[in-house]
Amino acid sequence: MIRRLSLIGAFLCSLFLGGDMATAARPIVVDLAQHLVAVSTGFSGAGMLMFGAMDGSGDVVMVVRGPPEDVTVRKKKRIAGIYLNRQAETFSGAPSYYRVLSSRPLEEVAPPNLWRKLQVLPSNLFLRADGKMLPSDSFKDAFLRKKEQAGLYGCCVDPIFLMGNRLFRADMFLPTNAPIGAYRVEVYLIDDGKVVSAETTPLLLSKVGASADIFLFAQEQGALYGLLAILGALFCGWFAGWVFQRR
Amino acid sequence: MPIYLPIAEMSVNGLLLLGMGGAIGVLSGVFGIGGGFLMTPFLIFIGVPSPVAVASATNQIVASSVSGLTTHWRRGNVDLRMGGLLVAGGLTGSLIGVNLVSFLRSLGQIDVTIRFAYILLLGFIGSLMLIESVRSIFKRRRGVSMSRGPGRHSWMHGMPFKMRFRKSGLYISALLPFCLGIMMGILVAVMGISGIVMVPAMIYILGMPTQIVVGTNLFYVMCVTATTTFLQAVMNQSVDIALAFLLLLGSVIGAQIGARLGTKLKGEQLRVLLALLVLCVCGNLVFGLIATPEDFFSLEIVR
Numbered sequence: 001m002i003r004r005l006s007l008i009g010a011f012l013c014s015l016f017l018g019g020d021m022a023t024a025a026r027p028i029v030v031d032l033a034q035h036l037v038a039v040s041t042g043f044s045g046a047g048m049l050m051f052g053a054m055d056g057s058g059d060v061v062m063v064v065r066g067p068p069e070d071v072t073v074r075k076k077k078r079i080a081g082i083y084l085n086r087q088a089e090t091f092s093g094a095p096s097y098y099r100v101l102s103s104r105p106l107e108e109v110a111p112p113n114l115w116r117k118l119q120v121l122p123s124n125l126f127l128r129a130d131g132k133m134l135p136s137d138s139f140k141d142a143f144l145r146k147k148e149q150a151g152l153y154g155c156c157v158d159p160i161f162l163m164g165n166r167l168f169r170a171d172m173f174l175p176t177n178a179p180i181g182a183y184r185v186e187v188y189l190i191d192d193g194k195v196v197s198a199e200t201t202p203l204l205l206s207k208v209g210a211s212a213d214i215f216l217f218a219q220e221q222g223a224l225y226g227l228l229a230i231l232g233a234l235f236c237g238w239f240a241g242w243v244f245q246r247r
Numbered sequence: 248m249p250i251y252l253p254i255a256e257m258s259v260n261g262l263l264l265l266g267m268g269g270a271i272g273v274l275s276g277v278f279g280i281g282g283g284f285l286m287t288p289f290l291i292f293i294g295v296p297s298p299v300a301v302a303s304a305t306n307q308i309v310a311s312s313v314s315g316l317t318t319h320w321r322r323g324n325v326d327l328r329m330g331g332l333l334v335a336g337g338l339t340g341s342l343i344g345v346n347l348v349s350f351l352r353s354l355g356q357i358d359v360t361i362r363f364a365y366i367l368l369l370g371f372i373g374s375l376m377l378i379e380s381v382r383s384i385f386k387r388r389r390g391v392s393m394s395r396g397p398g399r400h401s402w403m404h405g406m407p408f409k410m411r412f413r414k415s416g417l418y419i420s421a422l423l424p425f426c427l428g429i430m431m432g433i434l435v436a437v438m439g440i441s442g443i444v445m446v447p448a449m450i451y452i453l454g455m456p457t458q459i460v461v462g463t464n465l466f467y468v469m470c471v472t473a474t475t476t477f478l479q480a481v482m483n484q485s486v487d488i489a490l491a492f493l494l495l496l497g498s499v500i501g502a503q504i505g506a507r508l509g510t511k512l513k514g515e516q517l518r519v520l521l522a523l524l525v526l527c528v529c530g531n532l533v534f535g536l537i538a539t540p541e542d543f544f545s546l547e548i549v550r
C-alpha cells in the first residue's frame with residue numbers, strides 16, 4: 001500500500017514538474033498495438049509495439065512496469081566450512097517486470113536527479129525491504145542483478161524512434177517468463193531536462209484458451225483436478241506397459 | 248518446441264522435458280525408485296518454481312512407477328502383501344512426518360538439520376551397500392555358495408504377528424514392514440525422498456530378494472505419490488498437468504526400457520549400481536554445501 005502511494009506520489013510529482021511549464025503544457029498521447037497480450041499454450045514471448053504522438057520537440061522516455069510482487073532475497077554465508085542461507089530480506093511490492101526505453105541515452109536527456117525522482121533506471125527504484133525505507137545495498141544490488149539476469153529488468157536497450165518531432169514508436173519484447181497480470185506503461189516527454197508531459201496506458205498479460213482453463217480448473221476444483229491428474233498418470237503408465245508387452 | 252505451462256507460468260522447451268523424463272524413467276525402471284530426487288532439482292534448475300516442481304514431479308512419478316510396475320507384475324516381482332503393509336505404514340508415517348516438520352520448524356534451523364541427516368543417511372546406506380554387494384560379487388566369482396539374501400537379523404524373528412510373504416520367501420512379523428513404512432513416510436514428509444532409502448531398507452532390513460524389492464517398491468511409490476499428488480492439488484494447487492504430462496510421456500517409455508534392463512542384471516550388480524547412485528547423490532549434496540557458490544544470493548517470489 002505504502003508502495004502504491006509512493007508510486008502515485010512519483011507520478012503526481014511528474015505531473016507537477018509538467019505543471020512548472022503549465023503555460024507551455026504540451027500534450028503527449030500514447031497507445032499500444034494491443035492492450036491485451038494473450039498467453040496461450042504456445043506462448044513464446046510477445047513483441048509489443050508502442051506508438052504515439054507529441055507536440056513539438058523533446059525526448060521520449062518509457063517505463064514498463066509489471067504487477068507488484070514480494071520477493072525474498074537470501075544470502076549464503078560460510079559457517080564452519082559449509083555455506084548456508086543465513087540472511088534474508090523481503091522486498092515487498094517490487095515490480096515483477098521493469099524496463100526503460102528512451103529515444104536518446106538517458107544521460108543526454110536529463111540530469112540524474114530527474115531519473116531518481118521518476119524512478120527511471122532499476123537502481124532508482126524505491127524498494128523497501130522488511131518495512132525499512134532503505135534496504136541494504138548488497139541485497140538491493142543482488143535483487144536487481146538477479147532480475148536482470150532473468151531478463152525481467154532492463155534499461156536502455158530498445159530505442160524509441162522519433163519521426164519529425166511528431167510521432168514516436170518503440171518495439172519491445174516481453175519474454176516467456178514475463179509475469180501474468182496488469183502492467184503499466186508510463187511515457188514521459190522531456191525537453192530541456194524537464195518533464196513537459198506524461199501519460200500512462202495499461203497493458204494486460206492474460207492467460208487464454210487451454211492454459212487459462214487449466215489454471216482456473218486447478219484453482220476452483222482442486223480435488224477433481226488432482227483426481228484427473230492421477231487417473232491420467234495411471235492410464236499413461238498402464239498404456240505404455242500394455243503397448244510394450246505387445247511388442 | 249516452446250510450451251507454456253499454465254501453473255508454473257513460464258514457457259519451456261517440450262523436447263527437453265521429454266528427454267529428461269525418458270532418462271529418469273530408465274533409472275526408475277531399473278532400480279524401482281521414483282527418481283524425484285533427480286527430477287525436482289532439474290525442474291528448479293530450468294526455472295520452475297519449487298512448489299510446482301515438487302508437486303508436478305510427484306504426479307509424473309505416478310505414471311513412471313505404474314509403467315515399470317506392469318512389467319515387474321508380469322514377471323511376478325511384486326509382493327502385494329508386503330507392499331500393502333508398507334503403504335499402510337507409509338501413509339501413517341507421512342501424517343506423523345507433516346506434524347513433525349511443523350514442530351521442528353518452530354524450533355528453527357530445520358533446514359540445516361535435514362540436510363545433514365540426509366547426507367549422513369545416504370552416505371551410510373550407500374557405503375554399506377557398496378561394500379556388501381561388491382563382496383558378494385567376489386564371493387560368487389570364487390564359487391562360494393550364497394546364503395539367500397543379505398542381512399539376517401535374528402531378533403526380528405522373535406516379533407509377534409508373524410506372516411508368510413510367499414513372493415519374498417519370508418516368514419516375518421507384519422509389524423516389520425508396517426514400522427518400516429512409518430519410518431519411510433516420515434522421511435518423505437521431512438526430506439521429500441522415499442525410493443532411494445526404501446530400496447536398501449527392504450533389501451537389508453527385511454531381507455527381501457533384490458528383484459522383488461524393485462517391483463514391490465514401485466507399487467509402494469505409486470500409492471504414495473498418487474496420494475501426495477491429490478493432497479498437493481487440493482491444498483496448494485501446485486500440480487501442473489501440462490508439465491507432468493510432458494515429463495511422463497518420456498518417463499513411461501523410459502521406465503519400460505529400464506524395467507527390461509533391470510531384469511537382465513543380477514541382484515548384486517543392481518545393488519552395486521544403486522549404491523554408486525546413492526553415493527553420487529550424497530557427494531553432490533556435500534559438494535553443494537562446501538563449494539564456494541557462484542552467487543551468494545538467491546531470489547524467491549513469496550507472493
